[in-house]
Amino acid sequence: MSNEISRREAIGGAGAIGALGILSRFFESEALASTSTVNQSINLLELPALPYAEDALEPVIDKETVRIHHDKHFAGYVAGLNKDLKNLDQARQSDSFESVKQLSRDLAFNASGVVLHWIYFSTIGPNAGGKPAGKLDSLIRRDFGSFDTFWKQFSAASKTVEASGWGVLAWEPFSQKLLVLQAEKHQNLTSWGCMPIMVCDVWEHAYYLKYQNRRAEYVDNFAKIIDWPEVEKRLEKYCISK
Ligand code: MN
Numbered sequence: 001m002s003n004e005i006s007r008r009e010a011i012g013g014a015g016a017i018g019a020l021g022i023l024s025r026f027f028e029s030e031a032l033a034s035t036s037t038v039n040q041s042i043n044l045l046e047l048p049a050l051p052y053a054e055d056a057l058e059p060v061i062d063k064e065t066v067r068i069h070h071d072k073h074f075a076g077y078v079a080g081l082n083k084d085l086k087n088l089d090q091a092r093q094s095d096s097f098e099s100v101k102q103l104s105r106d107l108a109f110n111a112s113g114v115v116l117h118w119i120y121f122s123t124i125g126p127n128a129g130g131k132p133a134g135k136l137d138s139l140i141r142r143d144f145g146s147f148d149t150f151w152k153q154f155s156a157a158s159k160t161v162e163a164s165g166w167g168v169l170a171w172e173p174f175s176q177k178l179l180v181l182q183a184e185k186h187q188n189l190t191s192w193g194c195m196p197i198m199v200c201d202v203w204e205h206a207y208y209l210k211y212q213n214r215r216a217e218y219v220d221n222f223a224k225i226i227d228w229p230e231v232e233k234r235l236e237k238y239c240i241s242k
Helices: 007-012 014-020 022-027 063-093 100-122 134-144 147-159 215-225 228-238
Strands: 165-172 177-184 195-201
Touching: 063 100, 100 195, 100 228, 134 147, 134 177, 134 228, 147 165, 147 177, 147 195, 147 215, 165 228, 195 228
Parallel strands: none
Antiparallel strands: 165 177, 165 195
């Protein structure tokens, strides 16, 4: 199926996008990704298809890790978020908010897990790596001094996340700046309002089969699969005021 076609080709032309159907859902329509409803008040998400073959990220990330990560872990967060949305809808309908504290915690965890995995899988790919260009390049230079300095900060942040979490390049809309953040789990240490545009998953499930405890090696190699044109599209779509 569409796994054989690179995302760069897919994004390259409207005809290609039309031919790929579900692939376009990963990026073009993600804000409207719902495809089913329980009732009028909530929308549920569908797991987006992996936009490349399971082995397309080798040798940086092995096929088995990509398959389990997407089909089990990412799918689990989508299912978890849908469950949380249903439970909260039920709470409103029954006017019963005794469990709202736990439901709110679950919602923050699963919704953040969905967003970060969505961004992760759609901003890495085969035939990627290198450095950003254009607007993103100039913003990175403005806000970090140079790409090399940015990468030193981003990779150091990713390597030093305590336990499970993420390195995050995000757009901070109030100061109109790019920031590097860490996330613990999916939702802790965030800065309100920031939109992640490129993320490095440093949960062990993202690298352990190939790298075991060598997270730093995984993060260093992660540079080879960042799809910077996709990151820039995300910046342009969500972050930069027209
Ligand atoms: Mn993950």
